[in-house]
Amino acid sequence: MKLPSIRVLFLDGLALVLLYMLFLSPDLPKEAHLGVWGNLIILAAIWGALYAWVKVRKVANDTRSLGEQLAGISFFFMVVVAAFFFWRLHQLGWQTSLADHHTRAIGRNVVMMLIGFYIVRYIITQQHRALLGTGGEAMEDERDSEISVRAGAHSHLFLIFAIIVLIVQLGFGGNVFEQYATPVNIAHWLIGILTLSCVVEYGSAMWQYHHINAE
Amino acid sequence: MSTNIKNHIRRLRFESGDITQEALARQCGVTRQTIISLEAGKYTPSLELAFRLAHAFKVGVDDVFEWQGITETDSRTAKA
Numbered sequence: 001m002k003l004p005s006i007r008v009l010f011l012d013g014l015a016l017v018l019l020y021m022l023f024l025s026p027d028l029p030k031e032a033h034l035g036v037w038g039n040l041i042i043l044a045a046i047w048g049a050l051y052a053w054v055k056v057r058k059v060a061n062d063t064r065s066l067g068e069q070l071a072g073i074s075f076f077f078m079v080v081v082a083a084f085f086f087w088r089l090h091q092l093g094w095q096t097s098l099a100d101h102h103t104r105a106i107g108r109n110v111v112m113m114l115i116g117f118y119i120v121r122y123i124i125t126q127q128h129r130a131l132l133g134t135g136g137e138a139m140e141d142e143r144d145s146e147i148s149v150r151a152g153a154h155s156h157l158f159l160i161f162a163i164i165v166l167i168v169q170l171g172f173g174g175n176v177f178e179q180y181a182t183p184v185n186i187a188h189w190l191i192g193i194l195t196l197s198c199v200v201e202y203g204s205a206m207w208q209y210h211h212i213n214a215e
Numbered sequence: 216m217s218t219n220i221k222n223h224i225r226r227l228r229f230e231s232g233d234i235t236q237e238a239l240a241r242q243c244g245v246t247r248q249t250i251i252s253l254e255a256g257k258y259t260p261s262l263e264l265a266f267r268l269a270h271a272f273k274v275g276v277d278d279v280f281e282w283q284g285i286t287e288t289d290s291r292t293a294k295a
Contacts, residue, residue, distance in 0.1 A: 065248040141245035142261050143252065212257050213248075 050120055066128045067144030068209040070121060071151075075202035077117040082195045085110055089188060147208045155201035162193045219283045225254045227272045227279060234271075243267040 064072075128139060166189060169177055228234045236254075240247045243264060252258035253268075260268070269276045 063248075065246040068248070138240070138244050138246055141249050142264060143245070143249045143258055212252050 050123065061128065061131055064209075065141075065144060066125065066139045067147065067205075068213075069124060069128070071147075071202050071205035071209060073120055073124065074117070075199065075206050077113065077120070078195065078198045078202055081110060081113045081117075082192075082199050084113065085192060085195055089192065143212070147205055147212075150208060151201045151205035154204040155197045158200040159193065159197040162196065166190075166193070220259055221256065221281045221283055222253060222279055223281070224250070224268065224279060227274070231272055239268075239271060242271040 061069075125139075166186075170181055170186075173181070224239075228236070228239060236247050236250045240250050243250075244267065245264065249258065249260075253260060265276050265280060269279045272279060
């Protein structure tokens with residue numbers, strides 16, 4: 001499939017901006033090598049998602065609703081964010097200061113992944129709107145809403161369960177657990193739980209779409 | 216998510232002059248994928264959408280949807 005030149009230019013421009021922000025941004029520490037793999041994952045995730053979607057967008061728009069496409073993209077990004085976060089969690093340490101370069105590099109990577117995620121979502125939504133704009137077909141309907149509500153409920157259940165587990169561990173974990181339960185570390189765990197709850201939400205939506213589409 | 220409610224959307228589309236799924240989706244304000252799911256019997260519409268579909272075909276809701284009755288699975292669930 002031949003890509004329209006304006007889209008290629010846009011993707012190239014986006015990649016350059018991301019490269020600048022990730023590697024040449026003035027506040028990057030000298031020990032930036034710690035973030036190289038994370039940065040590569042970000043770029044690969046954003047670029048891969050956009051490129052793959054551009055390649056299959058016609059088929060995707062014919063066979064999948066916008067809600068289903070977004071659920072898939074969101075699940076993909078959240079899995080990448082969660083995997084990166086938990087992979088790097090040990091590097092955050094138990095007594096990390098937020099002023100620490102390594103911590104900030106990891107935090108920046110996670111934030112960049114989330115920004116990339118919203119850019120991809122925005123592009124897909126706008127493209128879908130442009131395609132349907134002339135036809136007058138709905139972008140989302142009651143089926144998408146029902147799936148979204150159920151997925152949100154599953155995510156909520158997971159969140160409650162995980163928070164209860166954390167509370168019980170903090171309350172009854174004993175001395176072994178207490179040495180890890182620093183304020184910053186608890187914040188990291190909560191971020192991890194929130195990220196996983198997003199994975200559960202989008203995973204549930206994907207599963208429901210798959211189930212409803214299954215022959 | 217299969218249901219006890221059978222529908223005749225596919226037949227009505229052809230009887231109403233080969234209305235495409237896309238055109239029907241536009242008339243009812245839903246996505247084409249929802250029409251596909253409905254025709255495959257994988258999705259039960261809301262009451263409002265049922266009326267919209269009936270209105271699009273200019274027939275009654277009874278002509279579009281048909282309740283299949285209580286299945287064996289439903290009976291077991293109700294008893295439990």
